[in-house]
Amino acid sequence: MQLWLRIPLVKTDNDTMDVVNSSNLDDSWEIWNSFRLLCEHHSQLSVALDVLNSLPSANSLGRWFGESVRAAIISTDCFLTNARGYPCLSKRHQKLVSGFFNHSIQIVLSGEPVHSLPRINSDLAANNNDNNVDGVQKHPLRPYLDYVGYLYQRMDPLPEQERFELGYRDFLQSPLQPLMDNLEAQTYETFEKDTMKYIQYQRAICKALQDRVPDDKASSVTTVLMVVGAGRGPLVRASLQAAEETGRKLKVYAVEKNPNAVVTLHSLVKLEGWENIVSIISSDMRYWDAPEKADILVSELLGSFGDNELSPECLDGAQRLLKDDGISIPSSYTSFIQPVTASKLYNDVKSHKDVAHFETAYVVKLHNIARLAPPQPVFTFIHPNRSIDKSNNRYTKLQFGVSSDTGSAMIHGFAGYFDAVLYKEVHLGIEPSTSTPNMFSWFPIFFPLRTPISLHPGSSLEVHFWRCCRPSKVWYEWTVTSPSSSPIHNTNGRSYWVGL
Numbered sequence: 001m002q003l004w005l006r007i008p009l010v011k012t013d014n015d016t017m018d019v020v021n022s023s024n025l026d027d028s029w030e031i032w033n034s035f036r037l038l039c040e041h042h043s044q045l046s047v048a049l050d051v052l053n054s055l056p057s058a059n060s061l062g063r064w065f066g067e068s069v070r071a072a073i074i075s076t077d078c079f080l081t082n083a084r085g086y087p088c089l090s091k092r093h094q095k096l097v098s099g100f101f102n103h104s105i106q107i108v109l110s111g112e113p114v115h116s117l118p119r120i121n122s123d124l125a126a127n128n129n130d131n132n133v134d135g136v137q138k139h140p141l142r143p144y145l146d147y148v149g150y151l152y153q154r155m156d157p158l159p160e161q162e163r164f165e166l167g168y169r170d171f172l173q174s175p176l177q178p179l180m181d182n183l184e185a186q187t188y189e190t191f192e193k194d195t196m197k198y199i200q201y202q203r204a205i206c207k208a209l210q211d212r213v214p215d216d217k218a219s220s221v222t223t224v225l226m227v228v229g230a231g232r233g234p235l236v237r238a239s240l241q242a243a244e245e246t247g248r249k250l251k252v253y254a255v256e257k258n259p260n261a262v263v264t265l266h267s268l269v270k271l272e273g274w275e276n277i278v279s280i281i282s283s284d285m286r287y288w289d290a291p292e293k294a295d296i297l298v299s300e301l302l303g304s305f306g307d308n309e310l311s312p313e314c315l316d317g318a319q320r321l322l323k324d325d326g327i328s329i330p331s332s333y334t335s336f337i338q339p340v341t342a343s344k345l346y347n348d349v350k351s352h353k354d355v356a357h358f359e360t361a362y363v364v365k366l367h368n369i370a371r372l373a374p375p376q377p378v379f380t381f382i383h384p385n386r387s388i389d390k391s392n393n394r395y396t397k398l399q400f401g402v403s404s405d406t407g408s409a410m411i412h413g414f415a416g417y418f419d420a421v422l423y424k425e426v427h428l429g430i431e432p433s434t435s436t437p438n439m440f441s442w443f444p445i446f447f448p449l450r451t452p453i454s455l456h457p458g459s460s461l462e463v464h465f466w467r468c469c470r471p472s473k474v475w476y477e478w479t480v481t482s483p484s485s486s487p488i489h490n491t492n493g494r495s496y497w498v499g500l
């Protein structure tokens with residue numbers, strides 16, 4: 001059974017207070033929040049929002065997209081009248097309705113017709129929604145429905161990649177462990193379709209080659225480039241294309257520890273006739289004894305949270321392969337988090353009925369969420385690591401403020417992202433404000449909270465994140481200490497860790 005709670009979409013302005021005065025609350029989201037807390041976040045509890053003619057701020061409205069909203073009831077009072085006398089909606093209402101469509105929220109029209117439509121001849125009437133066509137009585141709300149239908153049709157079609165990813169929306173997945181496990185052929189195949197990723201790498205390699213070898217030495221100097229974690233070879237191809245583009249001479253070592261990928265790599269090199277330029281090394285980069293040192297070390301060992309697939313540990317082990325003045329691509333990467341309302345994800349984690357799932361990070365295409373504050377940087381790693389302190393343990397404390405016009409909000413966890421500097425200004429990443437367009441190799445990561453935290457207007461959220469390393473594993477711990485304290489999640493990596 002599903003229970004829908006019908007809530008007026010209002011916040012704090014006095015003229016709409018009478019709608020909610022029975023509850024003594026000035027923000028209808030609070031009514032919903034109190035009710036769902038009483039019901040312990042029951043997964044079958046949903047909201048139907050009453051859309052009125054005045055709307056709260058965009059930030060306040062945004063919170064609902066992280067909640068389980070099933071329907072939006074739009075009253076005929078919300079509609080304006082267009083130049084031809086037909087109902088239409090304000091720009092803000094139109095945007096809100098598009099948001100509802102985007103989140104598969106059902107639209108319900110309610111109220112009495114408030115538009116007296118112009119009298120027109122019957123031909124025109126057939127096209128223009130008059131109430132009585134050919135003696136058939138149309139529904140009195142038909143013009144309103146037609147307008148909502150028109151808004152739906154006017155929406156931009158989803159890009160092909162978005163369509164392909166529809167089934168992944170809000171679906172929790174375990175992050176890959178490419179160091180401990182061997183990736184499957186299908187996973188490589190998916191990576192290899194992400195042209196944008198390789199374009200960025202090729203740009204970075206071009207710049208590095210040009211910096212390394214001046215134009216007048218291009219035909220006499222050979223650059224030694226190692227692709228560490230070569231997979232089935234797309235970065236080898238990008239490197240060779242960069243050499244061709246810049247007119248630089250190149251010698252490539254492709255190092256890969258997955259024996260299955262190495263087989264494919266051998267076929268590729270043979271097929272492409274690269275045997276004289278590319279040497280394939282079937283080895284873990286941390287333990288390979290190279291015959292010479294590299295000018296450029298290229299790798300892509302990045303997870304959704306940057307360092308979560310153990311790029312720092314692998315590259316620290318491979319750094320001895322690089323000349324003292326050599327270049328690492330990427331040269332650095334930074335993880336980011338932001339607090340989110342994500343009631344669906346919270347309920348999905350809760351359905352496992354154990355603590356371990358609340359102490360696990362998930363890769364997920366975030367959709368039914370509200371982003372409550374801009375992302376902030378968490379951990380940065382720089383390569384090659386020339387610092388004296390070689391530890392990859394990290395700790396960061398962050399404060400997030402939620403904009404005052406948002407109202408209260410519920411935090412179910414943190415969305416995580418990364419941004420990587422490949423070389424100089426060439427970067428690649430999924431942090432929303434700087435994300436690389438048309439790149440699909442990474443979905444964000446989600447760190448859940450065992451108990452959701454309510455944040456009231458004006459209060460700030462204090463979050464602590466640790467990255468902890470032992471010889472055999474790396475893990476994250478996280479907690480919130482303000483406005484209320486949560487337990488430290490994943491202490492000693494008891495629930496979730498990445499194997500070295």
Ligand SMILES: C[S@@+](CC[C@H](N)C(=O)[O-])C[C@H]1O[C@@H](n2cnc3c(N)ncnc32)[C@H](O)[C@@H]1O
Nearest residue numbers: 178179191229230231256257258284285300314
């Ligand atoms: C994310 S995939 C990238 C593959 C390929 N470079 C691409 O862009 O499609 C990372 C690759 O690095 C390999 N890898 C991870 N850790 C490694 C290590 N320590 N030594 C060698 N290869 C490693 C994995 O097996 C995997 O093939």
